Amino acid sequence: xxxxxxxxxxxxxxxxxxxxxxxxxxxxxxxxxxxxxxxxxxxxxxxxxxxxxxxxxxxxxxxxxxxxxxxxxxxxxxxxxxxxxxxxxxxxxxxxxxxxxxxxxxxxxxxxxxxxxxxxxxxxxxxxxxxxxxxxxxxxxxxxxxxxxxxxxxxxxxxxxxxxxxxxxxxxxxxxxxxxxxxxxxxxxxxxxxxxxxxxxxxxxxxxxxxxxxxxxxxxxxxxxxxx
Numbered sequence: 001x002x003x004x005x006x007x008x009x010x011x012x013x014x015x016x017x018x019x020x021x022x023x024x025x026x027x028x029x030x031x032x033x034x035x036x037x038x039x040x041x042x043x044x045x046x047x048x049x050x051x052x053x054x055x056x057x058x059x060x061x062x063x064x065x066x067x068x069x070x071x072x073x074x075x076x077x078x079x080x081x082x083x084x085x086x087x088x089x090x091x092x093x094x095x096x097x098x099x100x101x102x103x104x105x106x107x108x109x110x111x112x113x114x115x116x117x118x119x120x121x122x123x124x125x126x127x128x129x130x131x132x133x134x135x136x137x138x139x140x141x142x143x144x145x146x147x148x149x150x151x152x153x154x155x156x157x158x159x160x161x162x163x164x165x166x167x168x169x170x171x172x173x174x175x176x177x178x179x180x181x182x183x184x185x186x187x188x189x190x191x192x193x194x195x196x197x198x199x200x201x202x203x204x205x206x207x208x209x210x211x212x213x214x215x216x217x218x219x220x221x222x223x224x225x226x227x228x
Contacts, residue, residue: 004067004071004073004077007063007067007070007071008067008077008080008081010063011060011063011064011067011081011084014056014059014060014063015060015084015087015088015141016138016141016142017056018053018056018057018060018088018091019091019134019137019138019141020138021049021052021053021056021095022053022091022094022095022098022134023131023134023135023138024045024049025046025049025050025095025098025099026098026127026130026131026134027131028042028043028045028046028049028098028102029098029101029102029105029127030124030127030128030131032102032105032119033105033119033120033123033124033127034120034124035120036108036109036116036117036119036120037105037109037116038102038105038106038109038110042102043102043106046098046099046102047099049095050095050096050099053091053092053095054092054095056088057088057089057091057092060084060085060088061085061088061089064081064082064084064085065085067081068081076211076214079210079211080211083207083208083210083211086207087204087207087208090200090203090204091204093200094197094200097193097196097197097200098197100193101190101193101194104186104189104190104193105119105190107186108183108186108187108190111182111183111186112179112180112182112183112184112186114179114180114183115173115180115183115184115187116183118169118170118173118183118184118187119187119190122166122169122170122187122191123166123187123190123191123194125162126159126162126163126166126191126194126195127194129155129158129159129162130159130194130197130198130201132155133152133155133156133159133198133201134197134201136148136149136151136152136155137149137152137201137204137205137208140152140205140208141208144212146209146212146213149205149208149209149212150209152201152202152205153202153205153206156198156201156202159195159198160195160198163191163192163194163195166187166188166191167188167191170184170187170188170191171184171188
């Protein structure tokens with residue numbers, strides 16, 4: 001029978017595998033965005049990866065609950081198990097978003113090729129920065145590095161600025177001619193989905209900060225809002 005530490009180590013390994021699958025689907029998104037072309041082979045790989053992510057979500061949840069019931073851990077270990085259950089659900093949502101993005105890339109290429117350049121010129125830089133945030137989170141989880149997590153919270157503001165500029169650009173293109181309305185709308189949606197991925201990473205980072213040093217950043221933010 002596994003000890004608590006052995007069970008926690010196994011959960012960490014499964015969680016890291018899930019992170020690696022998400023990171024690979026980021027790569028798939030970036031490759032299609034950079035070339036402004038839908039790639040059916042990469043899409044097939046992304047679908048297969050999503051199946052792996054879904055399977056890991058179920059296993060991590062079940063194993064975390066079993067570990068809590070068997071060992072009744074206290075304090076930090078209990079917080080970590082709860083975090084894993086919550087975070088793997090967030091990762092599953094991220095996997096869904098990343099796969100859905102590929103369909104939008106296909107729609108832009110086929111339905112509005114005149115605006116396909118917007119994928120490489122506008123959306124790709126945003127997506128690349130968000131992937132960097134995710135890789136920072138992976139490193140922070142692996143090395144228990146709180147500094148990296150706080151850097152993620154800071155860099156998220158930069159991404160918000162890029163998304164806002166893209167929104168202005170896409171709207172301006174849509175105003176130029178009715179032919180750009182469909183493509184501009186899809187580009188807006190694609191950009192917003194990447195922004196949503198950034199929000200999920202912030203959620204993951206905030207939870208990990210709480211595990212590592214006991215600071216609930218979301219609670220602090222709500223308290224500060226109530227004081228205003």
